[in-house]
Amino acid sequence: MTLFLVVGLLAFVAIVLGARVLTARAANDEALSDAQRFTEVLARSVAQPDIPRGLVRGEPGAVDRFDRLATDRLLVGDVRRVKIWAADGTIVYSDEVRLIGERFDLGAEEREILDAGGTDAEVTDLDKPENRYEQPGGGLVEVYTRIRSPEGEPLLFEAYYTVEGIEARQAAVIRPFQRITLGALVVLVCVATLLLWLLTRREARAAAERERLLLSAASASEAERRRIARDLHDGVVQDLAGTAFTLAAVAREADEPVRSTVGAASGSLRENLRALRSLLVEIHPPDLTAANLPAALEDLCAPAAAQAVDATVRVAELGEVGEDRAGLVWRVAQELVRNTLRHARARTMDIDLRRVDGVLVLEVEDDGVGFDPAAVSTTAHYGLRGLQALVRDSGGTLVIDARPGAGTRVRLEVPA
Amino acid sequence: MKKLTSRLAICGLLAAATALTTTPAHAGDEVVNRGSCTDGTHWKMKAKPDDGRIEVEAEIDSNVTGQTWRWVLRHDGDVSARGTSQTRGASGSFSVARRTVDSPGTDHFRFRATHAGEVCVARVSL
Numbered sequence: 001m002t003l004f005l006v007v008g009l010l011a012f013v014a015i016v017l018g019a020r021v022l023t024a025r026a027a028n029d030e031a032l033s034d035a036q037r038f039t040e041v042l043a044r045s046v047a048q049p050d051i052p053r054g055l056v057r058g059e060p061g062a063v064d065r066f067d068r069l070a071t072d073r074l075l076v077g078d079v080r081r082v083k084i085w086a087a088d089g090t091i092v093y094s095d096e097v098r099l100i101g102e103r104f105d106l107g108a109e110e111r112e113i114l115d116a117g118g119t120d121a122e123v124t125d126l127d128k129p130e131n132r133y134e135q136p137g138g139g140l141v142e143v144y145t146r147i148r149s150p151e152g153e154p155l156l157f158e159a160y161y162t163v164e165g166i167e168a169r170q171a172a173v174i175r176p177f178q179r180i181t182l183g184a185l186v187v188l189v190c191v192a193t194l195l196l197w198l199l200t201r202r203e204a205r206a207a208a209e210r211e212r213l214l215l216s217a218a219s220a221s222e223a224e225r226r227r228i229a230r231d232l233h234d235g236v237v238q239d240l241a242g243t244a245f246t247l248a249a250v251a252r253e254a255d256e257p258v259r260s261t262v263g264a265a266s267g268s269l270r271e272n273l274r275a276l277r278s279l280l281v282e283i284h285p286p287d288l289t290a291a292n293l294p295a296a297l298e299d300l301c302a303p304a305a306a307q308a309v310d311a312t313v314r315v316a317e318l319g320e321v322g323e324d325r326a327g328l329v330w331r332v333a334q335e336l337v338r339n340t341l342r343h344a345r346a347r348t349m350d351i352d353l354r355r356v357d358g359v360l361v362l363e364v365e366d367d368g369v370g371f372d373p374a375a376v377s378t379t380a381h382y383g384l385r386g387l388q389a390l391v392r393d394s395g396g397t398l399v400i401d402a403r404p405g406a407g408t409r410v411r412l413e414v415p416a
Numbered sequence: 417m418k419k420l421t422s423r424l425a426i427c428g429l430l431a432a433a434t435a436l437t438t439t440p441a442h443a444g445d446e447v448v449n450r451g452s453c454t455d456g457t458h459w460k461m462k463a464k465p466d467d468g469r470i471e472v473e474a475e476i477d478s479n480v481t482g483q484t485w486r487w488v489l490r491h492d493g494d495v496s497a498r499g500t501s502q503t504r505g506a507s508g509s510f511s512v513a514r515r516t517v518d519s520p521g522t523d524h525f526r527f528r529a530t531h532a533g534e535v536c537v538a539r540v541s542l
Contacts, residue, residue, distance in 0.1 A: 061494030064516040097517045
């Protein structure tokens with residue numbers, strides 16, 4: 001949920017910023033387009049019809065008459081300056097009257113508009129001499145279009161707008177879209193968050209229910225395993241043990257060949273009894289403590305004899321050991337003994353458990369075929385990997401020292 | 417020919433009279449001229465710089481209310497404005513004020529007003 005909210009928030013910010021950039025670009029185009037349309041209206045509907053004859057020739061009376069009109073009707077809205085150029089670059093009129101009659105080079109874009117018509121806009125270069133009377137630092141955008149004098153000469157009508165004005169127009173265009181975009185996103189995030197919260201709550205409930213069912217099943221399974229183990233231990237195991245003792249007693253008192261036959265049967269029965277005890281331990285591990293851990297390890301090694309593996313279990317004084325730690329040591333030993341007996345083809349297996357400076361140290365070593373820990377597939381040694389994870393979660397370490405043909409030695413260290 | 421000669425002579429006398437009665441005055445950058453028309457009407461014309469332009473004002477004072485005068489304002493010989501005005505008020509006068517472009521060099525203004533054969537010609541330069 002938190003991760004989703006963080007990712008969602010980042011996505012929200014990215015979308016808002018992206019939308020802002022794109023909207024600003026579109027709004028800037030729209031603001032410039034507005035300025036162009038406004039300029040065309042000024043040029044064709046206001047300026048052109050009232051340009052007096054003689055203005056192009058610079059006749060003072062014509063300039064006066066047009067100046068009175070321009071001051072009132074052209075310098076409106078965001079228009080800060082007006083210039084009318086003749087094709088040779090002479091300014092035939094400007095509300096900055098000091099420029100009237102001066103001549104400058106026209107740019108390629110301006111000449112193109114004069115020749116072909118149309119309207120264009122660009123940021124004003126305030127370093128150009130024709131703009132020397134403008135306020136330094138105040139950005140301007142010039143929009144120009146073609147008109148004609150009463151004499152039929154093409155003229156370039158230029159209107160200048162402040163960048164602030166264009167930006168204000170841009171902001172005015174953006175604002176409603178920003179409100180819509182931001183509002184929609186906020187609503188979307190709120191709805192998504194609500195849905196996520198509901199889903200998370202439902203999932204949490206489902207997970208709790210699953211956990212309850214699992215615990216219930218595990219508990220039932222545990223109870224069943226305990227019942228089976230107890231029944232076997234109290235019934236079959238006791239009976240078999242009694243029978244084995246009886247047979248042993250009969251064998252001692254019988255003559256040959258009955259003695260050998262009954263003795264062999266008694267031995268076989270004891271072997272099976274040991275295997276059965278080992279199986280009982282696997283079905284239901286005993287409640288482990290430091291006191292019964294050595295016996296439990298001995299029981300784990302019971303199947304070794306059947307595979308002609310000489311198993312040795314050494315357990316030093318362990319002191320106080322928590323039930324969970326004893327359980328962990330037993331579980332690790334169980335997995336390692338099982339691996340040795342299944343895969344190692346070993347002759348000997350040594351299990352050594354001791355306590356060193358408050359740390360339980362379990363070492364299981366065999367002289368089997370060994371393996372290359374780096375080369376084995378993950379699935380083949382999933383048990384070892386799971387064991388390592390289990391140990392790591394308990395704050396311990398599990399070190400596997402194995403080489404092909406040189407046996408295997410595994411060392412567990414875990415705080416007691 | 418005789419008529420034309422006498423008319424030219426009259427015009428010359430009028431011009432001389434006008435010139436004699438013209439009294440240019442400077443108040444700061446403002447230039448003020450005064451004079452009389454052909455039939456006793458007085459005129460006053462002034463020009464002063466005004467934010468990069470020139471404010472030109474002409475006043476005709478006939479002492480008769482309700483007269484309609486036609487007038488033309490020329491700037492360096494070119495018609496800058498024209499119109500008609502009526503004398504009003506106790507003084508029987510009217511005035512015309514126009515802003516013009518300040519051209520390079522000296523700007524010459526001429527205001528000509530006519531009513532019932534009377535001609536007023538006022539000039540000022542700045």
